[in-house]
Amino acid sequence: MRLYKKHDFPGKLFVVEGVDGSGKSTQLDLLRNWLESKGESVIFTEWNSSNLISKTIKQAKRSNTLIPVTFSILHATDFADRLENIIIPALKAGLYVLADRYCFTAFARDVARGVDKEWVRNLYGFSIRPDGAFYFQVPVEVSLGRINNMRTPGFYESGMDMGISTDPRESFRIFQTNIINEYDQMVDEFGFHVMPATKTIHEQQMLFRKKVTELIESSN
Amino acid sequence: MKNENNSPKPPERVKHDYPGKLIVIEGTDGVGRSTQTELLKNWLAVEGYGVTVTGWKSSELISNVIEKAKSKNALNTITFSLLYATDLADRLNSIIVPALKAGLMVICDRYYYTAFARDVVRGADPQWVRKLYGFAVEPDLVFYLKMPLDPLLRRIITTRGSLDFYESGRDIGMSTDLYQSFKLYQSQIMFEYEQMMAEYPFVVVPADETPDKIQRCLRQHVGKLLDRTTNPEAVLIS
Numbered sequence: 338m339r340l341y342k343k344h345d346f347p348g349k350l351f352v353v354e355g356v357d358g359s360g361k362s363t364q365l366d367l368l369r370n371w372l373e374s375k376g377e378s379v380i381f382t383e384w385n386s387s388n389l390i391s392k393t394i395k396q397a398k399r400s401n402t403l404i405p406v407t408f409s410i411l412h413a414t415d416f417a418d419r420l421e422n423i424i425i426p427a428l429k430a431g432l433y434v435l436a437d438r439y440c441f442t443a444f445a446r447d448v449a450r451g452v453d454k455e456w457v458r459n460l461y462g463f464s465i466r467p468d469g470a471f472y473f474q475v476p477v478e479v480s481l482g483r484i485n486n487m488r489t490p491g492f493y494e495s496g497m498d499m500g501i502s503t504d505p506r507e508s509f510r511i512f513q514t515n516i517i518n519e520y521d522q523m524v525d526e527f528g529f530h531v532m533p534a535t536k537t538i539h540e541q542q543m544l545f546r547k548k549v550t551e552l553i554e555s556s557n
Numbered sequence: 558m559k560n561e562n563n564s565p566k567p568p569e570r571v572k573h574d575y576p577g578k579l580i581v582i583e584g585t586d587g588v589g590r591s592t593q594t595e596l597l598k599n600w601l602a603v604e605g606y607g608v609t610v611t612g613w614k615s616s617e618l619i620s621n622v623i624e625k626a627k628s629k630n631a632l633n634t635i636t637f638s639l640l641y642a643t644d645l646a647d648r649l650n651s652i653i654v655p656a657l658k659a660g661l662m663v664i665c666d667r668y669y670y671t672a673f674a675r676d677v678v679r680g681a682d683p684q685w686v687r688k689l690y691g692f693a694v695e696p697d698l699v700f701y702l703k704m705p706l707d708p709l710l711r712r713i714i715t716t717r718g719s720l721d722f723y724e725s726g727r728d729i730g731m732s733t734d735l736y737q738s739f740k741l742y743q744s745q746i747m748f749e750y751e752q753m754m755a756e757y758p759f760v761v762v763p764a765d766e767t768p769d770k771i772q773r774c775l776r777q778h779v780g781k782l783l784d785r786t787t788n789p790e791a792v793l794i795s
Contacts, residue, residue: 338685389636393622406692407618407646414639421633459688463635 338462340440348428349556350465351549352439354520355473356513357494358483359534360541364473365437367542368549372433380427384438387418398493405450408493412443413460424465440464441472441523449515450499469552471545472529474521477514479535484509573694577657578782581668582775584702585746586724587713588764589771593702594666596772597779601662606783609656613667616647627723634679641672642689649693657694669693670701670757674749678742679729698782699757700775702764706744713739 344350351368353361365381372379385391394411397403403411416439427434440461447457484490485506492498495505496512524531530548532541573579580597582590594610601608614620623640626632632640645668656663669690676686704712714720720735722728726742727735754761762774 389626390622390640393619397618402651404646404650407643407650410639410643410646410689411619414636414643417633417636417639421636453691456688456691459685462682462685 338459340458340462340464340466342466344428344465344468346425346428346465347431348434349469349553350424350428350434350436350467351469351471351552352436352441352467353471353473354438354441354445354529355475355532355534356480356516356520357490358480359473359475360483360538361471361473361532361534362437363538364471364532364541364545365435367538368545369435371542371546372435377433379433379435380423381435381437382419382423383436384442385412385415387415387422389418390415398491401492401498403493403498405447405452405498408450409443409447409452409457409460412447416440416443416461417463420463420465428465436467439467439470441470441520441527441529444523445516445519448519449512450496468556469549470527470529471532471548472520472524473532473534473541475517475534477510477517480513480517481506481510573657575654575657576660577663578698579653579657579663579665579694579696580779580782581665581670581696581699582702583667583670583699583750583759584704584764585674585709585743585750586721587709587716588702588704589768590666590702592768593700593771593775594664596768597775598664600772600776601664601779607659607661608664609652609661610664610666611648611652612665613671614641614644616644616651618647619644632728634676634681637679638672638676638681638686638689641676645669645672645690646692654694665696668696668699670699670750670753673753674746677749678726678745698778699759700778701750701754701759701761702771703750703761704764706740706747708765709743710740 353365355361369379369381385394390411394415397407397411424434424436443461444454444457448454490505490509495509496515497505497508499508499512501511502508523529532545534541536544582594582597584590591612598608598610614623619640623644626636626640653663653665672690673683673686677683713724720739724742725735725739726745727738729742732738732741753759760778762771764771
């Protein structure tokens with residue numbers, strides 16, 4: 338499976354992972370600005386954003402009728418479409434590709450929803466292995482606090498579809514805890530670079546840039 | 558957890574224990590699947606069985622997405638595979654499993670074997686596709702309507718009047734000659750089905766017979782399946 342092999346495209350693929358509210362999107366955005374300010378060409382892509390299917394996924398989410406497996410394959414379809422149309426062409430052209438969430442998001446969320454671990458890894462076996470996967474690790478309470486300050490968590494986001502608890506906040510807490518556990522287990526499995534998401538935004542960004550620089554240099 | 562219905566369990570498939578029965582009719586384009594499905598459905602209804610029929614890529618969730626993408630000829634192999642898998646996952650959850658639980662006879666015009674043939678011809682890894690469909694219920698009976706290539710080609714061309722882009726495998730650039738491409742593609746699909754005959758318990762039905770004769774053959778096998786469930790003694794005696 339491609340996911341387990343180093344790619345040989347001239348471009349570089351960096352991905353950020355972590356639960357909602359871990360600050361990964363802020364960090365990726367800063368990294369993108371920095372790379373662009375150095376004159377690099379950067380392509381950015383995020384989870385559930387393909388032209389083909391993202392609308393269908395959003396509609397289905399609103400109707401609350403999806404079972405975990407359907408949900409899982411729908412997201413893989415979105416990912417496959419972006420991989421073929423955005424990520425791979427950019428890598429072939431020698432560009433930097435920054436992905437806000439990658440297949441690891443599915444490995445964490447779908448497994449937390451009760452989908453078989455091995456099945457979902459096979460499902461995404463066609464993925465290109467990133468040159469760097471950065472995991473923004475954050476304790477559940479911090480993630481909860483950040484989300485709650487901004488909005489109420491959604492139905493699927495809080496795992497309400499699994500019937501864990503009828504209280505959305507309690508359900509969200511349990512579901513997010515399970516997701517964090519899955520992420521933590523992937524650190525060794527996929528060689529994640531763990532980012533301490535409790536440090537200041539500036540400190541994290543400096544660390545992020547340093548690691549990215551190292552990864553680029555070591556591969557040249 | 559809510560996904561007790563069809564939580565994916567990759568390699569070994571387990572028989573379902575729902576009161577209904579899942580009957581699958583497989584075969585390449587143009588072998589007469591829809592005619593046979595219709596006849597079988599009517600017969601089962603006359604015999605007093607509740608029947609649900611479901612066709613390939615017909616889910617409310619995804620079928621229009623597939624059609625739209627196909628019309629733009631914009632799909633690569635993996636995305637194509639995944640869209641079809643989503644379609645089946647959705648129909649399993651909304652149609653097939655509920656019907657089986659309610660004790661109905663479910664006839665599937667094409668099932669995952671279609672994906673195993675088409676996706677592999679398009680370059681997908683056979684193991685990957687098989688594992689992908691690990692969430693799907695195993696059928697109780699699978700008919701493979703089998704027809705030699707030449708009569709099949711004549712039949713498709715005469716009944717449809719023209720050749721379809723995807724049925725001709727043009728998306729994988731087999732040949733710019735549409736007929737050659739069509740022939741090559743259909744023969745590769747057929748080859749994949751032949752391979753599956755050893756892998757799965759297909760009931761192979763010669764499809765170049767008359768529709769009546771084919772139907773009699775299907776009814777015979779379905780009849781056997783039903784006796785076994787309505788009268789378990791029959792199995793012991795024979």
